[in-house]
Structures are given as C-alpha cells and as structure tokens.
Amino acid sequence: MSKSSSARPLAVLVGVQLPSVSDTDHAADLAELGRLVHTLGYEVVATVTQRREGVASGTVLGTGKLKELARLTGGSGVVPSGAQDRKSKARERWEAEEEDAPEENPVVEPATEADGEQAAARPTVVVVDHELSPSQLSNLERATGAMVLDRTGVIVDIFHRHARSREARMQVEIARLNYLAPRMRESTGSSERQQGRGSGDSAVELDRRKIRDRLAELREGLAAIQQDQDQRRYARRDQLRVALVGYTNAGKSSLMRALTGSEVLVADQLFATLDTTVRALQPETRPRVLISDTVGFIQKLPHDLVASFRSTLDEALEASLLLYVVDASDPTWEAQLEVTRSVLREIGAQGVPSRLLFNKADRLSPEDREALLQRHPEALVLSAHSPDDVAALRQTIIEFFERSMVEAELVIPYARQGRVSEVYENARVISEAFDETGRRLKVRALPAAIARLTRAE
Missing domain, CATH: 3.40.50.11060 (GTPase HflX, N-terminal domain)
Structure with missing residues (x-):
C-alpha cells in the first residue's frame, strides 16, 4: 500500500x-x-x-x-x-x-x-x-x-x-451530546453498579446525568450569546440584508468573498463554513447592503443540528432577500434545492423574497446552461469566479431593493448638522441645497428608513 x-x-x-x-x-x-x-x-x-x-x-x-x-x-x-x-x-x-x-x-x-x-x-x-x-x-x-x-x-x-466560534462550538456540542447519550453502553469489565453504600446508579446512568447537567449549562450559555446576537440583529433591522442559503459545498462562501471582498474560508469540502459571517456589499452602496453567509444544508440533516443552529438560520428568517445558491454542475441539484427549501420551511422562512442562483456555471456546457434557463427563466446562471457574473448579481441585488425605495426631502437644521452622516448611512442622497432653514436633502431610501429619519428631524 x-x-x-x-x-x-x-x-x-x-x-x-x-x-x-x-x-x-x-x-x-x-x-x-x-x-x-x-x-x-x-x-x-x-x-x-x-x-x-x-x-x-x-x-x-x-x-x-x-x-x-x-x-x-x-x-x-x-x-x-x-x-x-x-x-x-x-x-x-x-x-x-x-x-x-x-x-x-x-x-x-x-x-x-x-x-x-x-x-x-x-x-x-x-x-x-x-x-x-x-x-x-x-x-x-x-x-x-x-x-x-x-x-x-x-x-x-x-x-x-x-466549528470555530464559541457559539458554533456550543451548538455543536449540544447536538453531539444528544447524539451520544442514548448510545452509551457499559464497557467490558465495568461494574454495573457504582461502589458505595446507597448508590443505585450504574456508570452509564451517572454519565448520562453528567450529560444532562452539561446540556443545561450549554443551553444557558447559548441563550446569553443569542441574546447579544438578537440585539445586534435588532440594531440592523432597518438595513438591507441578503442571506446566501443552499446545500453544503454549493459555493456560498465563494460568492460571499466575491460580493464583499471578505476573507471568508473557501474550501472544496462539505461544511467548511459553520459560522455566520455578515459583511457589506462591495463596492459599498448607499444605503449599505449587508450580505450574510449561512451554514449549508444536506440530505438527512440531523434534527438536533437544525435546532442547535436555529439562531444561525435566523439570519435567513430575518433577511430582506434570500439567494438560493445551487451547484448547477451536480446532477442531483434538484434534490439539493428541495432540501434547502424544506429546511427553510421548517424555520418559517419560506415567505422571504428569494432569487435562484445556479452557481459553478463554468463547469457547464453551453447546452446545459441554456437548458437551465429554459426551465428557470427567472434564475441567474453564474460562476463565482467570473467578475462579470458577480457584477450582474450585484446589480440584481441593488435593483431588488430599488423597487421598494421611495423619494423624500429632509431638512437638517444647521444646529443639527451631525445628523447628515446618519442620512448618508441610511439613504442615497440625490441632491442637496442650502437655505435659511438648513440643509435640504433629496433622498431615496426604504419607507421605514425615511420614517425614522423624518421622526428624528
């Protein structure tokens, strides 16, 4: 050998x-x-x-x-x-x-x-x-x-x-302990009963009790982390958010890197990414668009893992737009897409607006590419390694949010010019002028952002 x-x-x-x-x-x-x-x-x-x-x-x-x-x-x-x-x-x-x-x-x-x-x-x-x-x-x-x-x-x-982050490691440990607990058995030669008067527990029963205690400790710690995450998500509630979802190894992390320029891990292996990453679309737009990469799905994904990663999947639930990433070169892509949709239905995210992306188009023949477009004319067929394809996807994302935006005029008094940066952060400034009342900004943004900026005037 x-x-x-x-x-x-x-x-x-x-x-x-x-x-x-x-x-x-x-x-x-x-x-x-x-x-x-x-x-x-x-x-x-x-x-x-x-x-x-x-x-x-x-x-x-x-x-x-x-x-x-x-x-x-x-x-x-x-x-x-x-x-x-x-x-x-x-x-x-x-x-x-x-x-x-x-x-x-x-x-x-x-x-x-x-x-x-x-x-x-x-x-x-x-x-x-x-x-x-x-x-x-x-x-x-x-x-x-x-x-x-x-x-x-x-x-x-x-x-x-x-798992790399503290949250992911805790989530995985919960699933792992839930998996191991019912499969624990007495080792050969071990005493069935613990030695000592009054002890009625076997070694396995004591180990299972330790597991229950550890699970309670992990869930308590995870709840604290998730509370912090909920607060961060609440702070981003009015921002434009896109979540990449799909089967494991479909190329989500490659698209994430191409869209945001972030140094996220890209590896040709299953479940290379377990931690949610949130980055801004590059070049940055006004208002800014946030892109999040989520854990991949797979056939027969253990229910405990779906439950443990619920907070991670909440990024999909709370997104403004879901991009379903499919490995178009995989002959079983239809089954993989159904797995993705099934998991998202399980967490209640099936109603979030979405677009279908057939990734890894560089591995397809022109005939296969055309066949995909005929079956799914609304989909984008692209490669994360093609700058032109990534630019087209970026424009698609921008146009999606543009359709929901409205125009408004804001007046910022001269005594409150510090608020101008907040306006530029949450809206696109079309024009600005100055008069005796202050700075007049003609902006374009989502209705919720306009309402919040107007209330703060």
Whole structure:
C-alpha cells in the first residue's frame, strides 16, 4: 500500500436500498456519504450495498451481506447471542475526544506485526448510510470488529471539528451530546453498579446525568450569546440584508468573498463554513447592503443540528432577500434545492423574497446552461469566479431593493448638522441645497428608513 493511501484510516460504506429509492438516488446518497467520510478524514476503500424491503432490525444487513462486510474488516460476521455490549477501542477514543481540541484526522490503532499485511490493509471503520439504533450499532461493532458510525454521527463529528466560534462550538456540542447519550453502553469489565453504600446508579446512568447537567449549562450559555446576537440583529433591522442559503459545498462562501471582498474560508469540502459571517456589499452602496453567509444544508440533516443552529438560520428568517445558491454542475441539484427549501420551511422562512442562483456555471456546457434557463427563466446562471457574473448579481441585488425605495426631502437644521452622516448611512442622497432653514436633502431610501429619519428631524 502506498504511503499516501495509508495516511488516512480506511473505511467501508454500507447502504440499504429500499424499494422507494431509485438506483440514481441510492448512488447519489452513497457518493455524498463518501464525501462526508473523506471530509472527516477517512479513505473509503469499499462499499457494501443490499436491496431490501426494509433495514434489518438487528444488524441493518442480511446474514450473507453481514458476513461479506465482516470479511473486509476481519470480524466474525455474527453477533454472539447474549454477549455483553462492548465498545471497540476506536469508539472509546472517539467518544472521549477532547471537545476543545478536535484532531484533523481520526487516530486508529496500528496493526501489530502478527496481523500481517492483510490485516493492516483492512478497514477499521464502517459507516452506515442510515441512522442506527444503539442496539444496531452495538451488533455491527461486534460482528465486524470495527468502529461503526452512522450518517448522523459522521455529520455531527464534522460539525464538531469545523466549528470555530464559541457559539458554533456550543451548538455543536449540544447536538453531539444528544447524539451520544442514548448510545452509551457499559464497557467490558465495568461494574454495573457504582461502589458505595446507597448508590443505585450504574456508570452509564451517572454519565448520562453528567450529560444532562452539561446540556443545561450549554443551553444557558447559548441563550446569553443569542441574546447579544438578537440585539445586534435588532440594531440592523432597518438595513438591507441578503442571506446566501443552499446545500453544503454549493459555493456560498465563494460568492460571499466575491460580493464583499471578505476573507471568508473557501474550501472544496462539505461544511467548511459553520459560522455566520455578515459583511457589506462591495463596492459599498448607499444605503449599505449587508450580505450574510449561512451554514449549508444536506440530505438527512440531523434534527438536533437544525435546532442547535436555529439562531444561525435566523439570519435567513430575518433577511430582506434570500439567494438560493445551487451547484448547477451536480446532477442531483434538484434534490439539493428541495432540501434547502424544506429546511427553510421548517424555520418559517419560506415567505422571504428569494432569487435562484445556479452557481459553478463554468463547469457547464453551453447546452446545459441554456437548458437551465429554459426551465428557470427567472434564475441567474453564474460562476463565482467570473467578475462579470458577480457584477450582474450585484446589480440584481441593488435593483431588488430599488423597487421598494421611495423619494423624500429632509431638512437638517444647521444646529443639527451631525445628523447628515446618519442620512448618508441610511439613504442615497440625490441632491442637496442650502437655505435659511438648513440643509435640504433629496433622498431615496426604504419607507421605514425615511420614517425614522423624518421622526428624528
């Protein structure tokens, strides 16, 4: 095995294709899971799939496919009846990982010399494209001898590694603890009851109590942060606000950088951006337009993560305009767009005015580009790397707000000339003149801004 391939722990993907899922959708789900696993730091070396009427209640896969999976990982392929729940060493490390110091790549126990080359090349991680119950996860680990993660676990761990701000880290920790709590099991050899008179709690029960206490502490701290954010959003309530929303890796951060000139992180990986960034449209307009980049969405996004990131998604709810960013080069863009719309419906943002943007047009043929415009004539087909396309998008944003603006005349007395800067900040000054009463400004702005400036005269 080459050094480049051995640098990452090896993983095998597992998926069950249900009768309601087409071959195309099933392949797309597994391909997306592969990208998630790669983002997490693993190298996918095999895929095991099975067509079934339903996911097997005990082990997800049928007996034959389970043994096929176990041959890849070096496991027995069977679940010992009556065996005590066990955690693999790799899972113990994963659950005990420091919250404040996530590693870029998972650590896997090195193979011993006795294992030989064949054992060294075996996958040490099994990733299932379904949400697993605690018993399913336990059974699969015992049958395969590998650490087992489900799709939700992978997404939660990616969020855990990519969170940067204090708020995002707290939000992700809440989702992560909610995910881990029901999956905690007694380790092999541990005492079922805590030692000491009068103690009636098992080790797992005590750990779960600690988790509940930690969740209460996190929610209290998050509430304080969100109160500060609410105050900042209230201060921006009359400003022109645009939110970029869309599937993960659709190119929102690239558009954010192109529109605002900000040094936001741009990476070709899933969930590179978890923290909301708010910047002014550049070159700046009067009144100023604020652009916000939001966390990306994905198929089967865990509900706990949607709930945890509710304050982040409020940027979309309170925006004046939503820009739905779609990766036009992805063959599953229609399903991705529906995921975005579904999440926004969940938070009540479906009524916010919006425009559809087909990004990454530089990867399309002229025929594909024309086909998109025929299906969605109201949409913009563009590339975040094309200055002309970005300029056209900027003009579209300006024209959207222009349609809602009205003209008015303001008189600023000479004794209150300090208010002139406030007028220039919140309106576009068309002309100005001076007479005995003061400075007369003819302005164009949103009705709410005009009303506020008029009251302050």
